[in-house]
Amino acid sequence: MSAAIALSERGRGRTGENPNVGCIIVKDGKIVGRGWTQPGGRPHAEAIALAQAGAEAKGADIYVTMEPCAHKSERGPTCADLVKDAAPARVIVATLDIDERTRRHGIDRLGNSGISVSVGVLEQQAHRAMAGFFTRMEKGRPYVTLKLAMSLDGCIAMADGTSKWITGDRARAHAHLERARCDAILVGAGTVAADRPGLDVRLDGLNDRSPKPVVLGKAEVPEHWAEISEPQAIAELGQINWLLIEGGAATAASFLQAGLVDRLLLYRAPVIIGGGLTGVADIGLENLDSAHGQWNRLDRRDLGQDVLEIYERAA
């Protein structure tokens, strides 16, 4: 299932309103099929993996990060039917769908046809890997990540705004990879005016994966940018599961204050700037007590000389 979850990550930020599912088919200890939700949401992961496996799928074990879909679509047969017809021995599911049209129907259809079904394997990890879909289904808005690249003394830039570069090559490449895994990137109007950021993915082979640029506030932006006037308006950005916020401090603060940040991506370089700019403006915090208990660390890794810490909002 870990491998299926890793595959699901390949679709992250490209599957529209569909979940980025991963699927692996194992027969006699060998992987005979691998699939992940394709750009735009189709084909689904199971359809790809089953097509690869062909007749080998019969009697195989199918690992899938989300319950196969069971509601009809104009875009093809349901995955529950495809899986049932392939007659695997077992289907192992990380998490149920949250869409009421499929929820439990997918696994019931399989179970009723005599296939062994297990649910809940690495559920939490799968939920995180598809958090964009779940957040949109539950809250009607994308999953929001706030990125900050800082010095040891907490500055995101020198006093004059210079921020090229605080972090090193590997951290910046990772930040571009995170861009590629989002449907949209948002910056504030002030950042647009000051930096004219491209917000594209500058990684060889991933240049075509640049997310939709969005600005908060009034700014002169190219035509393909989206504009919103307040953080809550991210709900109206359309088929977007994953949103990355890249600055500046006022924008970060407005999303934090609105409770609209799900994850923090903190890159920190071993430098001292001194008297520089911080990444988050006033969030209306009334006292330090109320700042506690909001964030849990999910991951920490070294990227060259820099450190990446990932925090998610406490449930």
Added chain:
Amino acid sequence: MSAAIALSERGRGRTGENPNVGCIIVKDGKIVGRGWTQPGGRPHAEAIALAQAGAEAKGADIYVTMEPCAHKSERGPTCADLVKDAAPARVIVATLDIDERTRRHGIDRLGNSGISVSVGVLEQQAHRAMAGFFTRMEKGRPYVTLKLAMSLDGCIAMADGTSKWITGDRARAHAHLERARCDAILVGAGTVAADRPGLDVRLDGLNDRSPKPVVLGKAEVPEHWAEISEPQAIAELGQINWLLIEGGAATAASFLQAGLVDRLLLYRAPVIIGGGLTGVADIGLENLDSAHGQWNRLDRRDLGQDVLEIYERAA
């Protein structure tokens, strides 16, 4: 030798101008003597360990973090003579003394009497554990640690100055332990005026280890405080190997700008403050390039929900 270095840490911040040495004597696989430099600098670690070992020291292995002293003192016999008279089989030394009166004389005296001597075992670790002594001998000033307790967004306080509490119990207890391991703590005049900090060690059993308080600048302080007018004046504080700087931002900046910070002790709590105060004021940084390559991470550990990172200045 690791155990001897750990013992040496017990004397840290209490040995005056003497190095905080650790010593362990091993006979037939058993520890028969343990010692570390006592408060004020005497007795020395070897003298304590040899007294414990008694006749067992004959033919034993003696691990000592620094070459035994070889220069006469009014305060007792040299450790080189004490060790020689105990007739151990081997003496294993982490690092040579830097004091010319002893350097190489200590090990030569042992070697010339037929004792096997090894030098350089865990030398770097021992050097760090006694960095206060080495810094004072090499640079004529104490080893300086700058402490900052911050939020994820790099604030050391809310905009109104409130900083109680950003970090949790365990991080604060650790910070008090670090106080106990310093000879002196320094704060700026502004911090004195704003906070009237006690700078004492508030840990059961270590309350008597509170370091000498020092203020940078003009402030109304109790009589037992020392006052200095500029960072460079730490050289004149007297028999002090270890100095801890606890704030505020201007003081931190003045020491950093003067190149007088050897180590950073960064406590970071999983909270977002937003629009708060940063820990380091302008240090006159001209560009980001010149900020790089200055600091190497030495340690990182979790303290409850918080993280402690320790950086040392690159050589």
